[in-house]
Amino acid sequence: MSFTIAQTLDEALAALTAGARPIAGGTDLVVGARQGKAPLPTSLVAIDRLNELALLESTDDGIRVGAGITHARLMNDPMILSDYTALADGAALVGSPSTRNLGTIGGNVMNASPAMDTGAPLMVLGAVVEIQSAQGSRVVELSELWTGPGQTTAAADELCVAIALPPRPAMSGSAYVRLEYRRAMEIAVVGAAASVTLAEDGTISTGSVALSAVAPTIIEVEGASALVAGKTPDDAAAVIGAAASDVAAPISDVRASDGYRRHTVGVMAARAMKAAARRASGEMIGVPVNRAIGVGATL
Amino acid sequence: MTESLTLTVNDVDYPVNIDMGRNLLGVLRNEIGLTGTKEGCDDSECGACMVLLDGQPVNSCSYLAVQAEGRSVSTVEGVMPADGLHPLQRILLEEGGVQCGFCTPGMIMSANGLLERNPSPSEEEIRIGLSGNLCRCTGYAKILAAVARTASEA
Numbered sequence: 354m355s356f357t358i359a360q361t362l363d364e365a366l367a368a369l370t371a372g373a374r375p376i377a378g379g380t381d382l383v384v385g386a387r388q389g390k391a392p393l394p395t396s397l398v399a400i401d402r403l404n405e406l407a408l409l410e411s412t413d414d415g416i417r418v419g420a421g422i423t424h425a426r427l428m429n430d431p432m433i434l435s436d437y438t439a440l441a442d443g444a445a446l447v448g449s450p451s452t453r454n455l456g457t458i459g460g461n462v463m464n465a466s467p468a469m470d471t472g473a474p475l476m477v478l479g480a481v482v483e484i485q486s487a488q489g490s491r492v493v494e495l496s497e498l499w500t501g502p503g504q505t506t507a508a509a510d511e512l513c514v515a516i517a518l519p520p521r522p523a524m525s526g527s528a529y530v531r532l533e534y535r536r537a538m539e540i541a542v543v544g545a546a547a548s549v550t551l552a553e554d555g556t557i558s559t560g561s562v563a564l565s566a567v568a569p570t571i572i573e574v575e576g577a578s579a580l581v582a583g584k585t586p587d588d589a590a591a592v593i594g595a596a597a598s599d600v601a602a603p604i605s606d607v608r609a610s611d612g613y614r615r616h617t618v619g620v621m622a623a624r625a626m627k628a629a630a631r632r633a634s635g636e637m638i639g640v641p642v643n644r645a646i647g648v649g650a651t652l
Numbered sequence: 653m654t655e656s657l658t659l660t661v662n663d664v665d666y667p668v669n670i671d672m673g674r675n676l677l678g679v680l681r682n683e684i685g686l687t688g689t690k691e692g693c694d695d696s697e698c699g700a701c702m703v704l705l706d707g708q709p710v711n712s713c714s715y716l717a718v719q720a721e722g723r724s725v726s727t728v729e730g731v732m733p734a735d736g737l738h739p740l741q742r743i744l745l746e747e748g749g750v751q752c753g754f755c756t757p758g759m760i761m762s763a764n765g766l767l768e769r770n771p772s773p774s775e776e777e778i779r780i781g782l783s784g785n786l787c788r789c790t791g792y793a794k795i796l797a798a799v800a801r802t803a804s805e806a
Contacts, residue, residue: 358721387675387713449696
């Protein structure tokens with residue numbers, strides 16, 4: 354058993370090379386260990402004090418969110434709220450204030466839960482993941498990163514250091530809506546994120562939709578943009594709702610049956626599409642969308 | 653193998669010698685002897701174990717004690733002034749926001765963390781601030797009222 358607090362990124366990467374596992378907030382790792390899901394790794398390196406992972410900055414190519422940025426920071430950041438609103442919606446729904454104070458975007462992405470709340474937003478916003486090891490760094494598409502529940506293509510000595518998001522076109526909006534039975538410490542029964550760009554006449558020009566908790570990983574609705582282009586937001590929502598239910602391949606478990614999940618993910622996708630279009634038109638809808646529209650409210 | 657470190661709790665330094673896998677809650681209660689912080693679910697669901705870590709509410713049941721080195725931990729024992737009750741403690745009693753009392757230390761820490769950042773929260777903000785804390789007795793209304801009154805009387 355060994356535990357070290359890394360002071361620099363290089364120190365952390367060296368520890369990973371030597372076999373340690375990273376811990377940031379520990380909100381998944383420690384709870385999982387205490388529940389007996391997976392024992393605590395015998396060697397841990399704490400990465401929660403690394404300044405290199407704590408930057409949230411504008412770049413020439415959009416924005417770069419350090420892997421150590423917490424959900425609490427994401428949901429309150431003016432740049433995320435205004436331009437990458439679906440990500441703020443997702444971050445604001447994670448756990449409780451305590452979870453959001455400790456839990457990080459990097460941890461959420463690399464934990465690779467198919468029910469994660471930041472995953473579908475990141476996918477519709479076109480995020481890519483920066484992975485680094487002592488040997489070098491690479492950039493990975495989300496669809497190339499997640500391979501199954503808790504499974505990624507990252508090697509054991511690789512660390513997620515940042516998430517990069519491209520700039521947002523004018524007249525764009527995004528939203529993430531999830532089905533939940535309670536408002537705190539909840540895991541998505543199903544969830545859907547949508548991102549749209551509107552044309553001058555208020556119809557949809559381009560759009561994308563991704564779904565949570567209906568497949569072994571977060572999945573994108575392929576061909577969504579072609580389905581919604583030229584349609585009004587209401588028509589687009591109807592089409593996307595049906596398409597989302599079609600591509601969903603959910604399991605039945607203690608939270609919901611597969612049939613219920615397949616139906617409700619269509620409802621969530623339609624609501625996400627409508628909320629994204631309203632935000633794209635300049636309307637202020639609070640974060641998270643769930644609370645802004647009320648539980649069970651139609652949108 | 654154990655780790656030797658110093659934990660700073662309520663502004664007092666405590667040297668401890670602990671296994672890496674120990675949670676902060678167990679170390680606070682069993683090594684340091686501060687038993688005001690409670691174990692409810694041991695799963696981050698109930699909030700009975702809530703402490704402030706550098707001023708922010710954190711579930712101490714699911715946080716490794718070794719990660720708290722060099723950080724400031726605040727527990728309910730540090731809330732009460734020498735000459736009586738903290739205003740939130742007094743008002744929780746006056747409003748009937750305490751019945752069995754098991755959730756109360758966690759409620760107090762979440763509420764104090766909220767009021768520190770946001771001295772005039774709306775009712776919705778209070779609800780969100782306390783959303784990681786369960787209470788089986790009061791039905792929450794009296795706790796929410798006590799936090800709102802504490803803010804308005806501060």
